[in-house]
Amino acid sequence: MKPVVLLVEDEARVASLLFDYLRNDGFEPVWQQTGSDALNWLANNEAALVLLDLGLPDIPGMEICRRVRQSSGLPIIMLTGRDTEMDRVLGLELGADDYVCKPFSLREVAARVRTVLRRGLPVPAVRDALTLDDESGRAQIGGRDIQLTVVEFQLLRLMAARPGRLFSRAQLIDGMYADGRVVTERTVDSHIRKIRQKLALAAPGQEFIQSAYGAGYRFEAAPRRGGALVPAAQACLA
Template identity: 45%
Template sequence: MNERILIVEDEIKLAHLLKDYFTLEKFASYCIHDGAEVVDWVKENQPSVILLDIMLPNKDGMQLCQELRQFTNVPILMVTAKVEEIDRLLGLELGADDYICKPFSPKEVVARVKAVLRRINGNYQVNSSFALDQNRLKISFSGQSLELTAVEFYLLKTMFKESGRIFTREQLMQHMYEDNRIVSDRTIDSHIKKLRKKLATLCPEREIIHSVYGVGYRLDVDT
């Protein structure tokens, strides 16, 4: 594998344990224990996935997630002991792609990272006047392109493959999260809200994602 995993964790023993597990799976993994060092490292090294703890010295994970999203769409998995819904939603609003809650099994973490990479690796897809570039997490329309986060891209791809179909929130969650975890409907709404805002910059004259009252969402790229 060529994927590079950045582990941002101030519990040094835990970080090195995760590193060992990723090494066994043939990933190249790197550890950072201080939040202040993360942004410069990411700019210079371009990891494939970032495991980002929330509680860090000098700069916390929430702030880092927001800063990273200013220049990269690399998948970010927030690692946290905080399980309150508001923390989850805040992380998603800032651009996180997934959550891993402590305590966890290192094997679970590796599996979740593999799941993210499976979702984003693939070929160039075209439908109507839109094109999805899965290798670069981009969508293009009439010569304009737009970068998405991994979870935004996978959500769009799921709806894109069946344009016109109405998806319930539960169906979208089942497609997005392979481990059948229980998440709030508001999590999907949060992603849809951000996705709509981004799509509006690409084609402001069209509404691509429609809300179907009492049911869910429908994507329409053919009108």
């Protein structure tokens, strides 16, 4: 059975192109032109994913996302012409799974749909848990020590204390350096890259830290293995 993708888009030309491409790519697209029509459709039907335009004529896409998230974990990919960090952060914090800016490639949108849908596939549970001990500054996965610097530990501790929350680079800088020193956002990216490398050595195949393009990073209490959500490995803060 083909995955049903609800396309919520008021521009008929864009919707037509997406509809045809998704159908030819193995999906079962359903098009709704307004937010109210989309909500009514969802109340009586099931979809595998929603492609949601933010600039709808009646109900804003952000509000549609918020309402869907109140009662459902249905994957949502936002479509918008507003490429600002605030829009991306707000959309992701409201629960969107991904964010695509117009103009976009039809192939890219279809690839992002497949990627988001793969995240929901069941995989074997992971037993190894990440533990962080504030007193000793020690990090472990499944009893195996992770050699983190002081700044790396602080950065990981900040994100792990709020699993699932999206942190902007500016927020992470404020959390890493209490003395208010000026550092670049690339410094954050460098620390994240090193932390990921060290976590990967201790727990191969698990992805504890996810990136949201252009918006920041989030820590997953249930890390991903092979792109799918793993229902174990809760971070423990001692």
